[in-house]
Amino acid sequence: MTEIYPIGGGKGGVGKSFLAANLGALIAKQGHNVVVIDLDLGASNLHTLLGVKRPKRGLNRYLDKTVRGLESVAVPTMIPGLFFISSLHCSMEIANLLHAHKLKIITAIQKLPFDYILLDLGTGTNFNTLDFFLTSKESILIGTPEPTSIENFFRFINAVYFRILKQTLKRSEFHSAVKDAVTEMSGATAGTHDILKIVSKYQPDKKTYLKNKLSEFKFKLILNQFRKNMDSTLGNKIETVCNRHFHSDFQFVGNIRYDEQIHDAVFSKTLYIHKYPHTQSSNDLKKIAEKITRNQRPTSLPKEIS
Numbered sequence: 001m002t003e004i005y006p007i008g009g010g011k012g013g014v015g016k017s018f019l020a021a022n023l024g025a026l027i028a029k030q031g032h033n034v035v036v037i038d039l040d041l042g043a044s045n046l047h048t049l050l051g052v053k054r055p056k057r058g059l060n061r062y063l064d065k066t067v068r069g070l071e072s073v074a075v076p077t078m079i080p081g082l083f084f085i086s087s088l089h090c091s092m093e094i095a096n097l098l099h100a101h102k103l104k105i106i107t108a109i110q111k112l113p114f115d116y117i118l119l120d121l122g123t124g125t126n127f128n129t130l131d132f133f134l135t136s137k138e139s140i141l142i143g144t145p146e147p148t149s150i151e152n153f154f155r156f157i158n159a160v161y162f163r164i165l166k167q168t169l170k171r172s173e174f175h176s177a178v179k180d181a182v183t184e185m186s187g188a189t190a191g192t193h194d195i196l197k198i199v200s201k202y203q204p205d206k207k208t209y210l211k212n213k214l215s216e217f218k219f220k221l222i223l224n225q226f227r228k229n230m231d232s233t234l235g236n237k238i239e240t241v242c243n244r245h246f247h248s249d250f251q252f253v254g255n256i257r258y259d260e261q262i263h264d265a266v267f268s269k270t271l272y273i274h275k276y277p278h279t280q281s282s283n284d285l286k287k288i289a290e291k292i293t294r295n296q297r298p299t300s301l302p303k304e305i306s
């Protein structure tokens with residue numbers, strides 16, 4: 001069965017792309033067939049972190065119908081079993097992505113023939129980024145231990161919730177008064193609580209339905225750029241707060257230590273875990289990869305995709 005993990009977190013520079021590249025490589029090294037997809041349209045740089053030269057084919061060839069299947073634009077990487085789909089040559093920024101193109105990409109991702117699919121998302125809470133994040137009900141949220149990053153973490157979850165609820169409310173069984181009130185709201189100022197309050201007023205019987213919708217989602221939390229002197233229980237504390245405050249399942253899966261050698265790997269355009277396989281940060285990543293795959297044995301031998 002395919003597992004899709006969008007990687008989000010709101011803030012820029014926290015390590016979304018770094019995680020997508022290295023986690024993808026480590027899951028492939030376990031023997032799984034993996035693809036990482038760069039969905040940071042307009043700011044694609046995942047190829048550099050993967051140590052792949054500027055790929056000639058990518059998402060653009062699929063959108064302009066040069067190829068029929070999305071899997072045809074997956075290129076191999078230096079790690080056997082790890083493939084990559086680039087968005088380097090897509091001419092649009094994420095905010096300008098056509099609705100039809102977005103749906104086409106999401107539907108195609110859900111049909112890709114891989115064991116694991118990792119989606120590297122852009123920064124911020126643009127609704128297109130949120131829709132890519134909602135490609136799957138299981139996702140990864142990454143941030144750093146800095147208060148500004150944690151604030152963005154919560155802001156991102158709020159924005160995801162707002163998007164899920166808004167999409168659910170579009171369905172016909174909701175009262176027009178509820179739909180109208182929520183259409184007027186903005187995700188930046190209103191939250192889940194405000195939507196549920198309106199639903200309680202007009203259709204109290206639907207409140208549990210909405211809460212159940214939110215409870216279908218699972219978030220795995222990661223703290224990156226972790227330094228020695230920091231509170232190592234912070235991730236567990238955030239997990240507790242999230243599980244208390246939100247309606248989904250939140251699981252903290254580990255810290256990744258700060259390492260200067262990561263900058264060095266980026267400068268030399270090499271995959272970090274390939275260049276530095278035995279550092280503390282590589283071990284942290286390995287433990288996270290094991291938690292994510294739950295040490296599952298590969299269901300199939302890696303397939304060759306040309």
Ligand SMILES: Nc1ncnc2c1ncn2[C@@H]1O[C@H](COP(=O)(O)OP(=O)(O)O)[C@@H](O)[C@H]1O
Nearest residue numbers: 012013014015016017018225257258259262263
């Ligand atoms: N654990 C870490 N230790 C040191 N530097 C890191 C670490 N993780 C990421 N970085 C640095 O942060 C930069 C930004 O990471 P990136 O993955 O591009 O962020 P994002 O995709 O979230 O914007 C990387 O180029 C790398 O140099």
Ligand SMILES: [Mg+2]
Nearest residue numbers: 016017040121
């Ligand atoms: Mg990035």
